[in-house]
Amino acid sequence: MKKDSYSGLSWMTEEIKNELIIRDKIVENEDIESLFSLKDNSDFSIALFEILQKRNEKDPNSLNEIELNLFLCMNLENAGQADSILTFLQEWFPEQNEKVIKSLNEIGASKSSEIIKKAIELLPENGTWFFESSNEESERIMSELDSEFSNYPDGSMRNLYRKYAEKNRNEL
Numbered sequence: 121m122k123k124d125s126y127s128g129l130s131w132m133t134e135e136i137k138n139e140l141i142i143r144d145k146i147v148e149n150e151d152i153e154s155l156f157s158l159k160d161n162s163d164f165s166i167a168l169f170e171i172l173q174k175r176n177e178k179d180p181n182s183l184n185e186i187e188l189n190l191f192l193c194m195n196l197e198n199a200g201q202a203d204s205i206l207t208f209l210q211e212w213f214p215e216q217n218e219k220v221i222k223s224l225n226e227i228g229a230s231k232s233s234e235i236i237k238k239a240i241e242l243l244p245e246n247g248t249w250f251f252e253s254s255n256e257e258s259e260r261i262m263s264e265l266d267s268e269f270s271n272y273p274d275g276s277m278r279n280l281y282r283k284y285a286e287k288n289r290n291e292l
Contacts, residue, residue: 143167150174152292156285165278168285168292169194186291189223190281192216196224196236197277200270205239206250206262214247227284231273239265 125144126137143163146154147170155171158164172191175182183191192213199208209217217240224233242262244253250262274280285292 139163147171147174152289155292156289161276161278161282164285165194165281168281184291186284186288188219189226190285192220192223193227193229193277194281196220200266204266205236205269206266209236209239209243210250217243227280229274229277229280232269235265235269235273239269 126140129137139160142154143158143166145151146158146167150171152171155164155167158167168190172183172187172194175187176191195212196205196208199205199212208220213220217236221233221237221240224230224236239262242254242258242265243250251259254262
């Protein structure tokens with residue numbers, strides 16, 4: 121991105137603008153070494169997600185196991201925060217439901233993994249939309265699971281992403 125891409129944002133300090141420009145350059149160049157130099161775990165997670173997203177868009181089969189674990193967990197978190205876990209489980213990556221349970225465990229989010237496992241158990245086995253066959257009770261349970269997941273039962277996901285990425289740095 122160009123240096124002035126944030127110039128129209130008068131509320132943003134020069135320091136923040138510079139950090140965003142650095143982060144954007146890391147993403148643009150897929151510079152994994154510089155990625156690990158980012159001190160803020162939010163910046164790190166955002167940049168890592170954008171890099172993985174770019175790689176997945178180029179070739180959906182290009183992500184290795186470590187990258188796929190992070191990519192799925194990050195997308196699940198995004199779905200849970202922006203809409204609901206059903207968005208991920210039934211719209212974005214329905215073919216990855218079992219894999220995301222393992223991925224959550226891999227990054228250290230075992231409580232989240234249990235929640236998602238319970239949510240998947242509520243889904244229709246034939247792959248139809250949840251609300252086509254749900255009842256009041258199953259909808260209540262799904263809503264509770266969605267809330268539990270969105271409340272970060274394992275703590276900050278960005279910290280888990282960073283820790284897992286650091287541990288597997290050579291695989292990224």
